Structure formats: structure tokens, C-alpha cells
Amino acid sequence: MSKYLLDTNILLRASDRASPRYSLAVNSVASLIAQGHECVITAQVLIEFWVVATRPVEVNGLGWSVEQTEKKINQLISQFTLIEETESILAQWLELVTRYQIKGKRTHDARLMAVAITSSLTHILTFNPKDFTLTTELIVVHPDEVEPATLE
Numbered sequence: 291m292s293k294y295l296l297d298t299n300i301l302l303r304a305s306d307r308a309s310p311r312y313s314l315a316v317n318s319v320a321s322l323i324a325q326g327h328e329c330v331i332t333a334q335v336l337i338e339f340w341v342v343a344t345r346p347v348e349v350n351g352l353g354w355s356v357e358q359t360e361k362k363i364n365q366l367i368s369q370f371t372l373i374e375e376t377e378s379i380l381a382q383w384l385e386l387v388t389r390y391q392i393k394g395k396r397t398h399d400a401r402l403m404a405v406a407i408t409s410s411l412t413h414i415l416t417f418n419p420k421d422f423t424l425t426t427e428l429i430v431v432h433p434d435e436v437e438p439a440t441l442e
Contacts, residue, residue, distance in 0.1 A: 324439030
């Protein structure tokens with residue numbers, strides 16, 4: 291089966307019951323796992339999660355306390371495999387941003403791609419497929435594209 295890197299936006303929506311995409315995020319991850327796929331995370335995703343979770347609601351954050359955010363991050367670490375980040379990521383990232391002429395904020399997405407590629411991951415699950423459209427190395431999947439798991 292395949293290994294899916296969970297993008298930060300998946301974890302954020304699945305952690306925010308008030309989000310209109312909460313159920314879609316939770317159900318797509320649960321379906322992937324039920325189908326035998328492995329869902330993984332990386333330190334960068336957790337760092338990005340912290341940024342948004344602790345940012346005030348008025349500026350597009352969740353407004354969570356440090357304690358609440360730490361508890362959720364520890365839960366995510368226990369729930370999903372945390373991919374080791376190696377020094378080969380930097381060379382892969384530099385190659386990607388140079389080849390695809392990536393600038394600005396998109397460099398964060400290129401680093402996620404580099405982590406996935408160097409870790410031999412094949413898929414990324416994201417609500418923002420356009421952030422990864424340049425890559426030919428990964429299969430980019432929107433939660434709407436995940437087949438619901440069948441109950442037997």
C-alpha cells in the first residue's frame with residue numbers, strides 16, 4: 291500500500307470541529323488507513339500546525355493556548371508515523387526550487403515535497419493541490435478524491 295504525507299491543512303481541519311471541512315479531513319484520513327495505506331507526518335507539518343493553532347482567530351488562526359496545542363501535537367505524534375528529517379532534504383529542496391523556479395511562500399511546500407521524495411513517499415494528501423502541481427515525483431490527492439472505506 292501507499293504512504294501519504296498529511297499536509298498541515300489536513301491536520302488543522304481534522305483538529306477543528308468548527309471547520310466546514312472537519313468531516314472531510316477526518317473521513318479521508320480514516321478511509322486511507324482503513325484501506326491499508328499509511329499516513330505520516332513530518333516535523334515541518336507540526337511546526338506549521340503550531341503557527342496556525344496558536345495564531346489568534348482574528349488573523350486566520352485557531353486561537354489555541356500553548357498547552358492545548360502541545361497536547362494536540364503530542365496526540366498527532368502518537369497517532370501517525372513521524373518521518374525522520376535527514377540532511378539530504380536540503381539538497382532535494384534546492385533542486386526542486388531551482389528546477390521549478392519556486393519563489394516566496396511556496397518554498398515551504400517545496401520542502402514538504404523534498405521530505406516526501408527523500409523518504410520514498412508516493413502521495414501527499416492536501417486541501418491545496420495547486421501548491422504541489424509542479425511536481426511529477428508525487429501523487430497529489432485532495433480529500434474529495436479519497437474513496438470512502440467500505441465497512442464489511
